[in-house]
Amino acid sequence: MKTRKLIRPLTAALVGGLIAAAAAPAIGEVSFKGQTFKVNIGFHPGGGYDAYGRLLVRNISKYLPGNPTVLAVNFPGAGSLRLANYIYNRAPKNGLEVGIFASSVAFGPLYLVKQAKFKTEKFTWILNIDQSIGTCTAWHTSGVKSFEDLKKSEVIYGSSSPGSVASQHPRGFNALFGTKIKIINGYPGSTGVLLAMKRGEVQGGCGFALSSLKARRRQEWKSGKLRILIQTGKKKSPELAGVPHLYDMAKDDHERQVMDLIYGLHTFGRPVAAPPGMPKEVTKVLRTAFMAVMKDPVLLKQAKRQHLPINPWNGERLQKEIAAFVNYPESVIARARQAMNPGKINKVKLKQLAGGTISKKTKKRITVTDASGKSYVFKISGRRTKVKIAGKKAKTKALKVGMVCDYKYFAVKDLAPRISCK
Structure with missing residues (x-):
């Protein structure tokens, strides 16, 4: 009897292992033929993330095995946190869904954001489309003409949610440089913030990537109606000559590292992620396909026409870069967390x-x-x-x-x- 009791679990374990091995795709066997592949976009239509997401949707199918039907799905909410939670916890691990969401949201756990139900480094990172250059802006009728003006008296900025870059970046300015920015949350994305600027409800907004300005806000920017006060992110842009660069204001290396955790996330400009725990071969297929489409002549032509920069990292590099950010010294993380504390949250009055x-x-x-x-x-x-x-x-x-x-x-x-x- 004892022998039988021992054999049964061993047999069950062996059979289970064989089934699992049979279920795992072997090299060359991954195929999405006849299926629907979803590119989930963490924002409403009309913004930069949406533009990049739809650029992928138009061109990725021929690089995926089986050439599946590819759909764009707008999945907005909480500055794209809703999508990040979905990809990590609920999206299928068969390779048929990926998500594009804000890097600021991806690092939510680092800032102890309770609603962030994931571990940043555990996502299966597929691709980084571009290393963005961020900006903070003011509308031309606001009376704000320079970054220094933000320190003189209270200025109202709009944002979608406390977890979005549009809220995080001005909070960082207040903590590090003594600006007097009051943030009103609840607008529907960057498009909603821009409309609120035009109506005079808010005076400015942060989180406008330079790529988005060129692709979606070119008329407002080039006409001088949307003033760029400062460029954020680790890189300077020659297109923003004369516009102050945030990192030039750092007093020392410690403050520069704090800036990295608040503003340097623009380096991960347009990250594409899949759920954790996917089969290695499926991960390899997705990373290979998404990196290949970045060199596609049709995609590059469309991107140029839409003023969308393409400067990709493959999934392996993105995974390593994210791990490095997560492992910054505790003193740096603590200072960044302090700066990111939203305090009292002001919401737009409808x-x-x-x-x-x-x-x-x-x-x-x-x-x-x-x-x-x-x-x-x-x-x-x-x-x-x-x-x-x-x-x-x-x-x-x-x-x-x-x-x-x-x-x-x-x-x-x-x-x-x-x-x-x-």
Whole structure:
């Protein structure tokens, strides 16, 4: 009896091991034929991450074994933290999903961000598309003309969430240089912050990568309406001649290392990650494919047309560089954590309209008429607009002409994130 009891678990373990070995893909056997490959983008459409993500989507299929269908999926939330958590904890480990999210979010655990449910170095890092050069800006009507002006009196900056670069970078300025920036969180990405600048609700914003300015904000930048006050990140750009470089302000090596942990993350400009614990051969296939597409003539031509710099690192190098950041001296990490403490979190106050009747509706906009006959146009989004009808959650497609609703919105012709109908 004892022998049988011993043999059974040994047999089970042996069979289990054989099954596991059979299930693991061998070299040359990985294929995504007939399947859907998802490139998840941690931000709303319209920004730099979205531009890079869709550039990959248009060109990566022919480099993946089996040439799968490739989809772009916008997966916004908390400055892309929502996507980072998904990739680490819930995305399948079969190689069919990757994510592009902010490097500042990827290092959330380093700053003791409770919502960051992952270990940075444990992601399967696939590619870094570009080593970004970051900027902080002010709108031309703000009265802010230089970085030194940020120290003179309170200046309002916009951000999507406390975990985003747009919030972290000005907090770092306040802690290290004595600037007086008040941060208002809750805007829908960099596009929302820019619209708030134009409306005069905020005076500036941080976290605009130079690549995004060239690709998406070129008109505002080149016209002088969007002023660049300082360039962040470890590299200087010849395109920003005359604009102060943050690292030139460092007093010593210790402060320079602290800056690395706050601003040097731009080095990991557009990182692509997959879940931890993937089979080695699947990891190799993805890293090889994504590095190969970086040299694709069609992709490079499209990138040039869109003003998107391509300066990649392969996954192996990215993994090593990230490990080095995570292992900085404790005194440096402690100082960076202190600087990154969000303190009191200020949220944008939405405008409200009660009892407005929907008079016209398209997929992305609604026209609403109030009791006096005045019309309002609001943007709506399947992901960003939360709808309730008769107290129950609903989708935006359930909104109909003639419905009487209450609206919370950023501004006329901007997003309405809350709609409640009778």
